[in-house]
Amino acid sequence: MSKEKKLVEEITSxxxxxxxxxxDIVLKAELVDYTSVKGCxxxxxxxxxxxxxxxNEIDRRxxxxxIQNCYLPMFIPExxxxxxxxxxxxxxxxxxxxxxxxxxxxxxxxxxxxxxxxLFCDYYSKVVKSYRDLxxxxxxxxxxxxxxxxxxPFLRSREFLWQEGHTVHASAKxxxxxxxxxxxxxxDFFEKDLAIPVIRGIKTDKEKFxxxxxxxxxxxxxxxxKALQSGTSHYFGDGFAKAFDVTFTDKDxxxxxxxxxxxxxxxxxxxxxxxxxxxNSGLKLPPHIAPIQVNIIPVAAHKEGVLDAANALKNRLVAxxxxxxxxxxxxxxxxxFAESEMRGIPLRIEIGPKDIENNQCVFVRRDNGExxxxxxxxxxxxxxxxxxxxxxxxxETALAHREAHTYEARTMEEFKDIADNKPGFIKAMWCGDxxxxxxxxxxxxxxxxxxxxxxEQLSDVCVCCGKKATKMVYWGKAY
Amino acid sequence: MSKEKKLVEEITSxxxxxxxxxxDIVLKAELVDYTSVKGCxxxxxxxxxxxxxxxNEIDRRxxxxxIQNCYLPMFIPExxxxxxxxxxxxxxxxxxxxxxxxxxxxxxxxxxxxxxxxLFCDYYSKVVKSYRDLxxxxxxxxxxxxxxxxxxPFLRSREFLWQEGHTVHASAKxxxxxxxxxxxxxxDFFEKDLAIPVIRGIKTDKEKFxxxxxxxxxxxxxxxxKALQSGTSHYFGDGFAKAFDVTFTDKDxxxxxxxxxxxxxxxxxxxxxxxxxxxNSGLKLPPHIAPIQVNIIPVAAHKEGVLDAANALKNRLVAxxxxxxxxxxxxxxxxxFAESEMRGIPLRIEIGPKDIENNQCVFVRRDNGExxxxxxxxxxxxxxxxxxxxxxxxxETALAHREAHTYEARTMEEFKDIADNKPGFIKAMWCGDxxxxxxxxxxxxxxxxxxxxxxEQLSDVCVCCGKKATKMVYWGKAY
Numbered sequence: 001m002s003k004e005k006k007l008v009e010e011i012t013s014x015x016x017x018x019x020x021x022x023x024d025i026v027l028k029a030e031l032v033d034y035t036s037v038k039g040c041x042x043x044x045x046x047x048x049x050x051x052x053x054x055x056n057e058i059d060r061r062x063x064x065x066x067i068q069n070c071y072l073p074m075f076i077p078e079x080x081x082x083x084x085x086x087x088x089x090x091x092x093x094x095x096x097x098x099x100x101x102x103x104x105x106x107x108x109x110x111x112x113x114x115x116x117x118x119l120f121c122d123y124y125s126k127v128v129k130s131y132r133d134l135x136x137x138x139x140x141x142x143x144x145x146x147x148x149x150x151x152x153p154f155l156r157s158r159e160f161l162w163q164e165g166h167t168v169h170a171s172a173k174x175x176x177x178x179x180x181x182x183x184x185x186x187x188d189f190f191e192k193d194l195a196i197p198v199i200r201g202i203k204t205d206k207e208k209f210x211x212x213x214x215x216x217x218x219x220x221x222x223x224x225x226k227a228l229q230s231g232t233s234h235y236f237g238d239g240f241a242k243a244f245d246v247t248f249t250d251k252d253x254x255x256x257x258x259x260x261x262x263x264x265x266x267x268x269x270x271x272x273x274x275x276x277x278x279x280n281s282g283l284k285l286p287p288h289i290a291p292i293q294v295n296i297i298p299v300a301a302h303k304e305g306v307l308d309a310a311n312a313l314k315n316r317l318v319a320x321x322x323x324x325x326x327x328x329x330x331x332x333x334x335x336x337f338a339e340s341e342m343r344g345i346p347l348r349i350e351i352g353p354k355d356i357e358n359n360q361c362v363f364v365r366r367d368n369g370e371x372x373x374x375x376x377x378x379x380x381x382x383x384x385x386x387x388x389x390x391x392x393x394x395x396e397t398a399l400a401h402r403e404a405h406t407y408e409a410r411t412m413e414e415f416k417d418i419a420d421n422k423p424g425f426i427k428a429m430w431c432g433d434x435x436x437x438x439x440x441x442x443x444x445x446x447x448x449x450x451x452x453x454x455x456e457q458l459s460d461v462c463v464c465c466g467k468k469a470t471k472m473v474y475w476g477k478a479y
Numbered sequence: 480m481s482k483e484k485k486l487v488e489e490i491t492s493x494x495x496x497x498x499x500x501x502x503d504i505v506l507k508a509e510l511v512d513y514t515s516v517k518g519c520x521x522x523x524x525x526x527x528x529x530x531x532x533x534x535n536e537i538d539r540r541x542x543x544x545x546i547q548n549c550y551l552p553m554f555i556p557e558x559x560x561x562x563x564x565x566x567x568x569x570x571x572x573x574x575x576x577x578x579x580x581x582x583x584x585x586x587x588x589x590x591x592x593x594x595x596x597x598l599f600c601d602y603y604s605k606v607v608k609s610y611r612d613l614x615x616x617x618x619x620x621x622x623x624x625x626x627x628x629x630x631x632p633f634l635r636s637r638e639f640l641w642q643e644g645h646t647v648h649a650s651a652k653x654x655x656x657x658x659x660x661x662x663x664x665x666x667d668f669f670e671k672d673l674a675i676p677v678i679r680g681i682k683t684d685k686e687k688f689x690x691x692x693x694x695x696x697x698x699x700x701x702x703x704x705k706a707l708q709s710g711t712s713h714y715f716g717d718g719f720a721k722a723f724d725v726t727f728t729d730k731d732x733x734x735x736x737x738x739x740x741x742x743x744x745x746x747x748x749x750x751x752x753x754x755x756x757x758x759n760s761g762l763k764l765p766p767h768i769a770p771i772q773v774n775i776i777p778v779a780a781h782k783e784g785v786l787d788a789a790n791a792l793k794n795r796l797v798a799x800x801x802x803x804x805x806x807x808x809x810x811x812x813x814x815x816f817a818e819s820e821m822r823g824i825p826l827r828i829e830i831g832p833k834d835i836e837n838n839q840c841v842f843v844r845r846d847n848g849e850x851x852x853x854x855x856x857x858x859x860x861x862x863x864x865x866x867x868x869x870x871x872x873x874x875e876t877a878l879a880h881r882e883a884h885t886y887e888a889r890t891m892e893e894f895k896d897i898a899d900n901k902p903g904f905i906k907a908m909w910c911g912d913x914x915x916x917x918x919x920x921x922x923x924x925x926x927x928x929x930x931x932x933x934x935e936q937l938s939d940v941c942v943c944c945g946k947k948a949t950k951m952v953y954w955g956k957a958y
Contacts, residue, residue: 036559036601037589040552045617048549070527073519073638074553074591074622075575080515096554097579098591101626101637102572110516112553112577112591122515138524142622143553147580158580159552 011342013280018224019152025274026153029283029343039151039158043267046343049291050270051161055141057193057289058163058265061185067137067165072119074142075110080118084243087117090210094146096158112145117211117236117262120166121244128258130249131170135178139165154271155228155479162266168246168258172237175259179235182263183216186231194269195286195394196220196276197402198230199425199474201450206437209262213237219449219474221402222275225423227449227476230272233263271479276398283344284366286394287387293323294383295345297336299352301328309356313349313379320380322387341366346390347383367393410459412443415475419444425476429469431462439464446475490821492759497703498631504753505632508762508822518630518637522746525822528770529749530640534620536672536768537642537744540664546616546644551598553621554589559597563722566596569689573626575637591624596690596715596741599645600723607737609728610649614657618644633750634707634958641745647725647737651716654738658714661742662695665710673748674765674873675699675755676881677709678904678953680929685916688741692716698928698953700881701754704902706928706955709751712742750958755877762823763845765873766866772802773862774824776815778831780807788835792828792858799859801866820845825869826862846872889938891922894954898923904955908948910941918943925954 011028012020026032031047043051059069075098082088095111113119124136141163151157165182169175183200190196198218208215212234220230241247241257250256277284287293294317298310307328314326325345327336333350340348350362361379363372367390374382405424409415418426426446430436440463441447451471462469490507491499505511510526522530538548554577561567574590592598603615620642630636644661648654662679669675677697687694691713699709720726720736729735756763766772773796777789786807793805804824806815812829819827829841840858842851846869853861884903888894897905905925909915919942920926930950941948 033602033605035552035598036556037552037554037598040554042552042602043550045547045549049547051550052548068524068528069531070524071522071530071622071640073514073516073521074624075516075519075638077515094581096577096581096589098575099578100576102574110575119514119516123512123521126512143550145553159554161550 011280011282014223014278021278021280022271022275023153025278025283025342031270031283032153039148041153041157043161046291047270050273050285050289051267053289053291054193054269055163058185058189059141061189062139062163062165065137065181065185067139067167069140070138071140071142072113072116072123074113076113076116076118078109078111080122081111083118083121084211084240087211087240091115091146094148096145096147113142114144114146115262115264116140116144116164117166117240117260118244120262121240121246121260124168124258125244125246128168128246128248131251134170134248134258135167135174137165137167137178139163152271152479154274155268160267162264165261165263167261168241169260170248170250170256170258172259175237175261176235179214179216179233179261179263182261183218183231183233186233186263186265187218190218190220190230190269191395193286193288194273194276195288195391195398196230196272197395197399199450199452201452201474203232203450204434204437204448204473206434207448209234211236211239213239217450219425219476220272220276221405221425221476222272222479223278223401224275225405225477227425227474227478228268228272228275229449229478230269231263231265234261236260236262268479276401277394278344281338282342284394285344285346287346287391290344290346291323292325292343292345293387294325294347294349295336295340296324296326296349296351297333297340298326298328299333299350299355303353305356306351306353310351313351313361313376316380317383320384322380322383337364347386349383365390367397408458409463412440412464415440415446415463416444419446419475419477423477425449425474427456427458427472427474428463429457429459429461430471430473431465431467432470433462433465433467436462436464440475444475446477449474449476449478490759490761493702493757500757500759501750501754502632504757504762504821510749510753510762511632518627520632520636522640525770526749529752529764529768530746532768532770533672533748534642537664537668538620540668541618541642541644544616544660544664546618546646548619549617550619550621551595551602553592555592555595555597557588557590559601560590562597562600563690563719566690566719570594570625575624575626592621593623593625594741594743595619595623595643596645596719596739597723599741600719600725600739603647603737604723604725607647607725607727610730613649613727613737614646614653616644616646616657618642631750631958633753634747639746641743644740644742646740647720648739649727649729649735649737651738654716654740655714658693658695658712658740658742661740662697662710662712665712665742665744666697669697669699669709669748670874672765672767673752673755674767674870674877675709675751676874676878678929678931680931680953682711682929683913683916683927683952685913686927688713690715690718692718696929698904698955699751699755700884700904700955701751701958702757702880703754704884704956706904706953706957707747707751707754708928708957709748710742710744713740715739715741747958756873757823760817761821763873764823764825766825766870769823769825770802771804771822771824772866773804773826773828774815774819775803775805775828775830776812776819777805777807778812778829778834782832784835785830785832789830792830792840792855795859796862799863801859801862816843826865828862844869846876887937888942891919891943894919894925894942895923898925898954898956902956904928904953906935906937906951906953907942908936908938908940909950909952910944910946911949912941912944912946915941915943919954923954925956928953928955928957
């Protein structure tokens with residue numbers, strides 16, 4: 001029992017200190033580790049396998065919409081970065097600069113890409129000539145660098161992994177539709193595969209991406225009531241096209257600029273999974289993206305027939321397409337249970353001598369702890385159904401949590417009271433004025449998360465200044 | 480006809496100028512394009528899709544041997560790079576240096592990884608404590624940077640994509656076995672999936688990896704008779720372990736250094752596929768890694784029923800798991816044929832009014848141009864069988880070419896004559912002396928490619944100095 005205790009003991013409870021709980025989990029579940037490179041982490045196999053599954057699900061959805069993958073250089077010459085004024089203003093202060101190649105100083109500094117709008121525009125300016133070349137629907141999976149001062153595993157680090165999609169179109173409408181379509185792809189992935197409900201909406205001008213005309217976002221609520229921006233899709237109009245001279249000859253023989261979009265999702269969504277689903281026993285992975293969906297733990301494994309039965313069970317589940325591990329190590333069952341919980345494996349199956357006698361095994365669900373005796377007869381279909389139930393229940397639990405932590409404010413007094421005492425989303429009307437947005441941040445510590453698709457008329461006036469309201473906004477403290 | 484002519488016309492024939500033929504193909508088949516970043520390329524969708532298929536095949540094989548993926552930082556602090564003397568000497572002259580982060584100068588320069596032995600050792604020194612933690616079998620897919628002076632698409636560029644596997648073991652034997660095992664994984668992938676025969680062997684000390692005790696390699700022969708080092712697997716002994724203090728407590732309670740390996744394969748293997756299989760009509764992709772395996776081209780597509788039949792055919796092949804494209808664009812059939820050849824699609828299927836009448840279609844093989852009338856009855860199995868035949872034939876053709884261009888030399892005169900007049904591999908005996916290796920390079924322009932597994936005793940004496948020979952070596956001019 002001492003080892004089991006140790007495994008659990010070392011996690012700070014989330015009620016005591018949510019930030020420490022989070023860090024304990026990412027380290028104890030062996031998702032990441034610190035390195036000798038300041039602000040950069042190792043993503044360990046257990047963490048990377050989650051990312052691989054996320055990638056596969058996102059990539060499949062992308063390809064279904066006609067997107068193709070490619071790879072552009074990791075370096076951007078300083079002159080290229082500077083071509084679009086808003087963009088360079090947003091990114092130049094936080095990029096890493098390469099100044100020497102081999103033993104020589106470079107003629108021109110290169111930054112390590114913080115994002116690749118500039119390179120994609122440079123590329124499109126070469127390959128797009130006619131309306132027949134449009135649309136171009138490209139994406140790349142890569143790492144990017146932003147020289148952050150403070151970092152946290154997955155949520156903010158100097159280097160992170162992501163995908164960045166960049167498309168160009170013949171018309172503003174088509175580009176705008178694509179922007180919205182990709183936000184919906186993200187939302188669908190979050191809700192179906194990560195079991196995390198999201199608010200779909202548009203960023204205010206203050207919060208939008210450097211150089212974009214409009215930034216669409218999905219926002220998720222973490223267990224501690226803080227928001228996490230989880231995926232963004234940007235509409236650029238023809239601003240970048242004009243700066244980079246990306247033009248095409250249209251059907252009417254006129255030369256016109258293209259309309260552009262970009263959209264990205266990063267390894268920070270692993271942080272979202274941890275902070276939405278995890279508990280004081282560790283990680284809880286949604287079955288759709290769990291590298292191991294079922295952990296078979298033999299009980300009294302030394303007794304005759306137990307390991308054989310466990311192995312037979314494993315082979316049956318593998319053949320049925322379930323991702324299974326059989327833990328036949330020498331650790332005690334209790335330790336294995338605690339470890340399985342720490343690592344967030346959705347379903348644990350115990351099998352011992354008595355179970356074999358009764359032609360059964362025991363399912364233990366990670367999401368709610370439920371114990372179910374299951375006949376070995378149809379264990380494949382039972383396991384698959386149980387995993388889908390876990391997936392659904394995790395989504396519903398997260399949705400209920402978000403609904404219980406979403407508040408409405410009609411006055412600044414109400415707003416500040418909620419912000420101070422009730423962690424969560426705050427819905428409130430806004431006049432559209434930057435001054436009010438700044439004031440809300442200053443006085444209540446909350447930023448605008450988004451102007452949701454699903455607008456509600458909570459009142460006619462801005463929660464801050466009392467003038468005519470134009471939008472309902474989700475506000476919150478955010479990662 | 481003018482358009483078809485144009486597409487083909489623009490390729491230099493390989494007999495005229497092999498280097499230009501190669502460059503023409505990578506550009507015309509839209510595999511890569513140049514960028515504003517000197518020495519770095521865009522890998523375009525048609526090129527990246529090939530890499531994705533290669534990745535999947537390699538990654539699957541890796542995982543079957545127990546390897547897991549992870550991700551380490553792209554930056555290496557200068558002090559970390561310098562810990563292993565041979566390694567830093569090999570790489571320091573060709574790395575890119577980051578000196579500024581945001582607006583500030585860094586305390587210590589960071590290089591962009593040229594390879595990650597140092598980072599993996601740093602990581603393993605933290606996580607490996609006991610023999611129970613061994614072996615560690617990790618791999619990462621990423622990009623690396625080497626500041627090359629001259630570059631060529633895929634073959635040599637400042638940034639390239641690769642995988643790098645890094646393992647640590649409790650014993651020298653286990654590490655050595657792993658080194659050989661991974662070489663065999665590479666060889667199997669090359670021969671089965673890329674249809675390229677390889678020579679498996681060991682590098683001489685002169686040609687081995689910086690810091691390695693032994694470098695194993697697979698060497699392939701290109702169509703022009705030059706060799707391409709196509710994948711390497713390194714055995715490090717405990718050199719790095721001692722430099723980085725990667726130690727473990729063994730079963731006997733003694734603290735010991737681990738034994739290490741690394742192995743890598745890069746996007747240059749796309750160059751190998753082009754230069755082994757391509758011809759003057761363009762690329763020839765082996766079916767196993769071709770993003771599109773079958774290109775259906777309707778003939779007289781405007782006639783009633785043709786497009787419907789082509790679509791029905793496509794759906795049947797897709798359902799059978801074949802990667803199919805239906806080219807229903809407005810280009811002429813002749814242009815489509817030429818384009819399909821340029822892009823290296825293994826099998827073209829033509830279907831027109833007469834074929835529909837006869838319940839048939841026409842297969843045209845890219846590998847040998849053969850035309851086959853195939854009943855629509857069992858077109859799925861016929862297509863799959865045909866693709867496998869193409870795969871096999873491509874391998875056999877490449878093998879025959881290599882055998883026809885492998886020579887033996889017993890004297891320096893013979894050696895120089897072959898090197899001057901007969902492009903290909905030269906098998907010759909060697910005394911093991913670096914001086915002879917240098918002299919052969921100077922006088923015949925050939926480098927040692929490898930000391931093959933399959934040794935032959937061509938003579939008793941070194942081809943260069945006449946002293947006692949210790950090894951038969953494959954020599955050649957190389958990319």
